[in-house]
Amino acid sequence: MTYNSYYSIEDFSVYVPSSKADVPMVAEWIREKGFEFPHQEVEKFLNEYRFNLVPVEEDKSLEEMIEQACIPILDRQEISGEKIDRIIFVKTSQVSWHEQNLFRNLRNQYQCIKEASFVALGQHNCATVHYALNLARNIFTVEEKTEQILLVTADKAFHPVLRKIPDSLNGDSSSAILLSRSGKNHRIIDVINFLDGSTFNGVNSDPKDIYWFNATYYFSLRQIILSILKKNQLSIENIKVIYGSNVNYSTWYKLSKMLDCNIEKFYTETIPSVGHLYCTDIIYNIKHSLNKDILKPGDLYLALTIGLGGSYGCSLHEY
Structure with a gap:
């Protein structure tokens, strides 16, 4: 394709x-x-x-x-x-x-x-x-x-x-x-951002709002993935790997169950060795995986981030 x-x-x-x-x-x-x-x-x-x-x-x-x-x-x-x-x-x-x-x-x-x-x-x-x-x-x-x-x-x-x-x-x-603009490697096909302002004040937000955010952000992650797939006429089966930020392992495990896919589709290998690297996570993880020949030419992958304050991002790439 x-x-x-x-x-x-x-x-x-x-x-x-x-x-x-x-x-x-x-x-x-x-x-x-x-x-x-x-x-x-x-x-x-x-x-x-x-x-x-x-x-x-x-x-x-x-x-x-x-x-x-x-x-x-x-x-x-x-x-x-x-x-x-x-x-x-x-x-x-x-x-x-x-x-x-x-x-x-x-x-x-x-x-x-x-x-x-x-x-x-x-x-x-x-x-x-x-x-x-x-x-x-x-x-x-x-x-x-x-x-x-x-x-x-x-x-x-x-x-x-x-x-x-x-x-x-x-x-x-x-x-x-x-x-x-004219490159051919790691082409960025689409980018979607979503903002839930309920915890706009980050760690200083009302504890009740933070509790609600922590209990429901999985649904927002699921929705932003499904949105970018639908927009580009794809299914989760078309995606080789999902590079999420290293928020923690349990987040991606729960999300894999919600998407009905194997946890192995999520690249979680670096969480124990480096933890959460703020905004560097997805770049580090993509680069880290290149040494393992996980991606082949033509493979599609997603990069996924979440930020305190209710910010979400998802991008679709072709290797």
């Missing part, structure tokens, strides 16, 4: 710190700061959610983490002589409230991005990466001269309490993907 696509992912790069902390250690850090992480909850994170380790950046600043992810792609761009027209920066934590320019050194070093315009997104938490993919599609649609966009994600927990959100354990990471 052949699809028309506005753009594709032409290059990947991911940075994950080598230093890691296990669940009991993270729980102890959080308790030392006066916040709760009960021992019975530690057991739940280990056994039901299947978290084990999360990467912790001990030395590099967020700017340096971004550089680690971007440099491999920018080096290849310098060799090819092709310029990058735009940079979209995706974050979850509020890291850019001050005057720091996180891309200043890279722009000074690399000719290919010296004239690139810049935009930062973060309002949809860990689903923001799908809003960025949608923004990139719109840019390619209305700007005929735009050929390449660099999408960058990066997050570093600046306080131990940020390593835990309801049902997830978070690790530091950064990533970069090069989006191309």
Whole structure:
């Protein structure tokens, strides 16, 4: 089956710190700061959610983490002589409230991005990466001269309490993907975003609203998958693999039952080793799976994200 696509992912790069902390250690850090992480909850994170380790950046600043992810792609761009027209920066934590320019050194070093315009997104938490993919599609649609966009994600927990959100354990990471209008690899066929504003205030929302969100978000995930499949005249059987964000294992297990498909269709292999990498999850998981020859040319796959505040994203890709 052949699809028309506005753009594709032409290059990947991911940075994950080598230093890691296990669940009991993270729980102890959080308790030392006066916040709760009960021992019975530690057991739940280990056994039901299947978290084990999360990467912790001990030395590099967020700017340096971004550089680690971007440099491999920018080096290849310098060799090819092709310029990058735009940079979209995706974050979850509020890291850019001050005057720091996180891309200043890279722009000074690399000719290919010296004239690139810049935009930062973060309002949809860990689903923001799908809003960025949608923004990139719109840019390619209305700007005929735009050929390449660099999408960058990066997050570093600046306080131990940020390593835990309801049902997830978070690790530091950064990533970069090069989006191309004329590329042929990892074609992005469609992107759908959905917003349920009932928990618009994130972790500061009313506890009753958070409880309701945690009890019902599976239905929203199921609906956004079924919507993108129906829109593109596909069924779940046409999808080779679903790359969900590493929110936890039990979420994807329950969703597989709701979709009447095998849990093996969901790529959950990296949850124990890196935990939830904020907006980097789906990029990390896709890149991680490429070394295992899971995808063959022509295979279709989905990428799926969920963010606190009731944000959801789903994209359909062809390898």
